[in-house]
Amino acid sequence: MPDTEQLPLQPVAAAPAVNPHIVPLVIISPVRDEAKYLRRTLDSVVAQTYRPIEWIVVDDGSVDATPDIVREYAAKYPFIRLLPRQDRGFRKLGGGVIAAFNFGKEHIQHSEYQYIAKLDGDMSFGPLYLERMFQRLQIDPKLAAVSGKVYRDEDGRYIEETHIDEQVAGQFKLYKRKAFEDIGGFVQHLSWDGIDVHSAWMKGWKTFSFYDPQAWLWHHRIMGSSDKHIYEGRLRWGRAMWYMGYHPLYAIAAGINRMREKPVFIGGLLMIFGFFWCWVRRQPSYDNMEFRRYLRQWQMTRLKNTLLGKK
Incomplete structure (x- = not known):
């Protein structure tokens, strides 16, 4: 950067x-x-x-x-x-x-x-x-x-x-x-x-x-704020992660990573909440299973490398 x-x-x-x-x-x-x-x-x-x-x-x-x-x-x-x-x-x-x-x-x-x-x-x-x-x-x-x-x-x-x-x-x-x-x-x-x-x-x-x-x-506006308000935008982001097929651990990590951005802390927390709300409610998700397997494998490899300090 x-x-x-x-x-x-x-x-x-x-x-x-x-x-x-x-x-x-x-x-x-x-x-x-x-x-x-x-x-x-x-x-x-x-x-x-x-x-x-x-x-x-x-x-x-x-x-x-x-x-x-x-x-x-x-x-x-x-x-x-x-x-x-x-x-x-x-x-x-x-x-x-x-x-x-x-x-x-x-x-x-x-x-x-x-x-x-x-x-x-x-x-x-x-x-x-x-x-x-x-x-x-x-x-x-x-x-x-x-x-x-x-x-x-x-x-x-x-x-x-x-x-x-x-x-x-x-x-x-x-x-x-x-x-x-x-x-x-x-x-x-x-x-x-x-x-x-x-x-x-x-x-x-x-x-x-x-x-x-x-x-x-x-x-010229904060990402995710174009409808209603930024808080709804972060909840929506969590719902999008669910639909896409995120691994739960990666969803948590993504939310924690976004806690440093506005709205500080609460934005990332809302992302995590939105993801798990969809999980509990068994909301529809992307039905391409090959894609979801690929995504989760990529996410877990990236998460592992991050924890080990690798790029």
């Missing part, structure tokens, strides 16, 4: 890239009531030195100015397209987000695309972000997906949303199309952004998130 004192300033509204390199990438952004943050995301993409051939912004029932903002940008930049989706009446995280993503995927116009990405509407990043991602993808033919590291500004301090290097940020998942189709796309459930990565590993692919001063991702 880099010294936080050396982190760059957050990206601000940048001028559109001059003669950007167009890449066969389709970005799909499921959004709902993102008017507060969406301009930052839009400005970040239009300023890229590498620009997608198509960016579908799926409006998943917004009641604020979100669709108007997208229309404003789409009028200036033809590669941006607003795709309204029928309002279900509430924000449904996880499965709802992926349902909206899949709705956008069904309406892709450039069928020759070679890369596909899911991008949230509360992110910003510098103009070289996509260029750096494609440099990484082109180096390794077995690299399925990449991202930069994710940070947020908290009281003037840069806080990293910690993930292992093999875990690609869920806020901006950039996949090679071949790899994405190989894993069957995203699962419509809360744990979609963990299942996809482990599914890729099972099939011999690699995934990677890396430190690069030109490729930070800035998240």
